[in-house]
Amino acid sequence: MTEPVPKAKTGVTRRLSNALAAFLVVQSLAAVFFVGDVIGDLMADPGSIHFITEALVTLVLVMGVVFGAVALRRTVEQMRAQQTALAAASGALAQVIDRQFAAWGLTPAERDVGFLALKGLDVAEIAALREAAQGTVRAQLTRIYAKAGVSGRAQFAAFFVEDLLGQGLPVDPA
């Protein structure tokens, strides 16, 4: 049920957060070694230009680690919110389609074929999936279009897309 486009999108966010985490680890390693060095210099010669410069650089590095961690937390949370919203949206759409199919009085077989048609499969693919003759599938599609009162596949798909665009036909099965 996972749509290809959003999945690729979350994959990108996932890779991004992994890369950010790896970068954060390297940054912390650098920061700790620097802090160690600065403390050593502090014991040796506080007040020298070398120490002050190094202390400043280290401070910035440590701040970078903390800010990086906060940014990464936001990225991970954003990724999770995206996934949750996506799951909710695809679940809601499936529900809308299901109710509409019921309202049109589609038989279970017709609902299956209707779903597959909405997913973009052609007659041959639907026939292969359902282990049915292409003629059967074609007849089922014709009956679906008739019950839905649409002219063909394009209008059939548009019926649901229109809903998503916000000015849809009334879905309420009355």
Next chain:
Amino acid sequence: MAAPFRTQADEAGAVQPVRLWDPVVRLTHWGIALVVLANAVLTEGGSRIHVWAGWAGLALLLLRLVWGLVGTAEARFSAFPPDPAAALRHLMLLARGRVEEHPGHNPAGAAMAYALWAMLAVLTASGIWMTGGKSPMQLDAQRAAVAAGDWSVMVAEDRDDDDKALGDAVEEVHEVAGNLILFLVLLHLGGVVAESRALRRNLVLPMLFGPRE
């Protein structure tokens, strides 16, 4: 939720999916595991690589502690406050094979995490004491100076008897803490195996690869 036993999540209704674990938790977990294994088994105590690895472990520990303050919900300390009583209760349930689902750390796992972090802090602190508080870079510079025939850097290292006794004590602490960590790691592995069997799912995979797509 095809679990054969009832869990809290089942009774509460829909369980919020928690996607374990985030990349920082995973990287610091395995990084520290690697450092502990390397410094316990592979590197020679007090050697150059032992000190470098120890500092790397300290960096990973500090990053994890920062992440415990600003990180993801399940990584933050507030999500798993130390609670020994709850940890014991959880272990008793586990012994009977009736564990509850927890969204992140279970109470026993949380206790293990705090114990390991405390021991790692003791270990790195004593280790840094033993090297005179010098960073690996400074130790390298000192070694290079000695190798070049400049023994003067060693003069400051001379300590009186009191200091020597203290140094021996710190060395003892370092050794005991190291062994204690290995013991805790074994307990941790046992706990993961027992918990995985009780929950009938592999708890290692999320720590390795993160949430399933």
